[in-house]
Amino acid sequence: MIQQTATALRAALLDGPGLAHGFFTRQGGVSTGVYATLNGGVGSSDNRHAVAENRRRMAAHLGIDPAHLLVPYQVHSAEALVVTGAFVERPRCDALVTSTPGLGLGVTGADCGMILFADRETRVIAAAHAGWKGALEGILEATLAAMETLGARRASTAAVLGPTIARKSYEVGAEFAGRFIAASESFACFFSASPRDGHFLFDLPGFIAMRLRLAGIGSFEDLARDTYTEPENFYSYRRSVHNDEPDYGRQIAAIALI
Numbered sequence: 001m002i003q004q005t006a007t008a009l010r011a012a013l014l015d016g017p018g019l020a021h022g023f024f025t026r027q028g029g030v031s032t033g034v035y036a037t038l039n040g041g042v043g044s045s046d047n048r049h050a051v052a053e054n055r056r057r058m059a060a061h062l063g064i065d066p067a068h069l070l071v072p073y074q075v076h077s078a079e080a081l082v083v084t085g086a087f088v089e090r091p092r093c094d095a096l097v098t099s100t101p102g103l104g105l106g107v108t109g110a111d112c113g114m115i116l117f118a119d120r121e122t123r124v125i126a127a128a129h130a131g132w133k134g135a136l137e138g139i140l141e142a143t144l145a146a147m148e149t150l151g152a153r154r155a156s157t158a159a160v161l162g163p164t165i166a167r168k169s170y171e172v173g174a175e176f177a178g179r180f181i182a183a184s185e186s187f188a189c190f191f192s193a194s195p196r197d198g199h200f201l202f203d204l205p206g207f208i209a210m211r212l213r214l215a216g217i218g219s220f221e222d223l224a225r226d227t228y229t230e231p232e233n234f235y236s237y238r239r240s241v242h243n244d245e246p247d248y249g250r251q252i253a254a255i256a257l258i
Helices: 048-062 130-136 137-149 174-184 185-190 204-214 239-243
Strands: 019-024 080-082 097-098 102-107 113-119 125-129 158-161 171-175 192-195 201-203 219-223 251-257
Touching: 019 048, 019 113, 048 102, 080 137, 097 102, 097 137, 102 113, 102 125, 102 192, 113 137, 113 204, 113 251, 125 130, 125 137, 125 251, 130 137, 130 174, 130 204, 137 204, 158 204, 171 174, 174 185, 174 192, 174 201, 185 192, 185 204, 204 219
Parallel strands: 080 097, 158 219
Antiparallel strands: 019 251, 097 125, 102 251, 113 125, 113 158, 171 201, 192 201
């Protein structure tokens, strides 16, 4: 039997009245081939009608109109944007923030960090995409600052990191590690030796958690799911490269005020 509904992971920190969220897996959609089945990436070469149907199923899971599931054109930046309604053209940024009921804020990922935020007291939510570059350059801090413009307080804000590539799966070169350590010697703790000479294993989830703690987040949860090692559940850019696949799908993580 073909599954007709999008499958999503949930986090206890974001459960509660007036709030809907989901870290969508790759299960429960209509895409085929390397995109099977719940590909949410309009930037992929997947059939656009299949992606639209997949996103419709995600919106249904959240209880919102499909036109109100907003996902930006992600550019690995430190730009966070406050939105009050649906947009016609996707803005180039890596986080969306709102206090408008009925809007769903989403980001895509296929190894990068997808973080959902909520301050229930002030009813301000956000979704952020944090790859290594965005995390290093300040996308998480920019998201919290944008939430504050709508009245949110960091001490009462919860953040949850969805499925992300884990340290054991994220090998990088010496130049990559050097860029972080040049920014702060304290960042060296997020790199450990790789079996290959001159290479390291990078802890992106740990780096994201550290940046959020230092930014004053009230509570934080890491779902601790490795996108690379769970091909049945998650898309992974790095795995697609290692498998010499022509393209890859994208997960979506989304949150909505309802």
